[in-house]
Amino acid sequence: MHITNIISQYFGKFAKFEFPLFIQKFINGAYVKFLGLNMSEFRNPKFYKSLNDLFTRELAIPREIDKDKDCFISPTDSLITQCGNLEDDLLLQIKGMEYSVEEMLTYNCANNFAKVKNGSYMNFYLSPKDYHRYHAPCDFKINKLIHVPGKLYPVNLKYLNKQIDLFVENERVILECTHEGKLFYMVFVGALNVGQMVFNFEPKVETNSDAKEIKIYEYESLDIKKGQCLGYFKMGSTVVMVWEKDFVQLEKLLGQNVKYGQRIAKKSI
Template sequence: MHITNLISQYFGKFAQKEFPSFFQKMINNAYVKIFKINMSEFRNAKYYKSLTDLFTRELAIPRQIDEDEKSFISPADSFITQAGSLHKETLFQIKGMEYSVEDLLTYYCTDTFPMVKDGSYMNFYLAPSDYHRYHAPIDCEIKKLIHVPGKLYPVNFKYLNKEIDLFVQNERVILECFANNKIFYMVFVGALNVGQMVFEFEPSVETNKNTKDIKVIKYDDLKVKKGQTLGYFKMGSTVVMVWEKQSVQLEELLNEKVKFGQKIGTIK
């Protein structure tokens, strides 16, 4: 097991521990203050029973989403670190640091590589202050889930700039999805500190565990609606979306903050 996984497991035990209420309030308030979290859409920090409970908080005020059936919405509150067109099979984790979409998606997606070649992609970085639940970006059908164990390097700008193939090295969960008869992928990348990803429709997936085996789950009829909660990060992380060639027109959002529910692209 890599040191990043061990650190994350130990921190996870602390984050999930429910301390006496007065002490937990201090921890929660300190976390909110340090990371300057806007709690206006959530319950007061004092009501969360652990740091993980606070970090994975649900919206208390429903979020308005772009309801145009042809629009993709952001799956999470995040910062767009890279976006654009793949150069054949290559995309960027950050400017100057390229990697292969084949390595990202693994050989379990071999049949679909030609479909995403020269396609589009967008990287969503979730900072510690962000809302950490992720949602369906459009009405779609999930055909496959692939869980790839790996390391848990941080996914901040420092590591994106220095760690080659970071998204490929880190643990990740890949969803193969179809919308409007076109394929797109959502790749959820784990990160340092807890490093766990939860999927509400697939409780059998357990991340940051002592395993090296890739797990593949196929679905016959798993449809989700735009805005539906898919799951959440327990600390971290990053979502990478990859679309089939000529299937989507992305908004110009590079180096901008986006909110879950905001339009990020339109089906062509």
């Protein structure tokens, strides 16, 4: 097991521990103040029983989402660190650092590599202070879930600029999805101190464990509705979305912070 996984497991144990109320209130308050969390859409920090509860907090006030059926919404509150069109099967981890979509998606998606070549992509980085839940960007069907064990390097801008093939080496969960017959992928990338990635529709997935083999879960008809909560990161991390060629037109969002529910792309006519 890589050192990043060991560190993350120990941090995960600390984060899920429920301290006596007065200690937990202090920890939660200090975390909120230190990171500058905006809690206006959430419960008061004192009500969360552990740091995990605070990390994975639900919205207390429902979020308005773009309901246009022809648009994709952001699945997360995050920073768009890179986006654009693939050059053949290459996309950018960060400016000047390429990696292969085939390596990220693994050979288990080989039948669809031709479709996503020269397609579109967008990277969403969730910092530790962001809302950690991820939602459906549109109405779609999940065809398969692929859990790929791996390392847990940090995914902040510093590491994106120096760690080659970070999204290929890190643990990740890949969702293969279709919308009106068109293909797209959502890739959830683990990171240092991410104790777990949780998927509400598939409780069998267990990340940041001792697993060494890729696991695949296939579905015949798993329908997901736009805005539906898919699960959550236990700490900040990254989501990469990849669309097949000529499927969408991306909004110009590079370097901008986006909110879950905000339009990020529109289907090509």
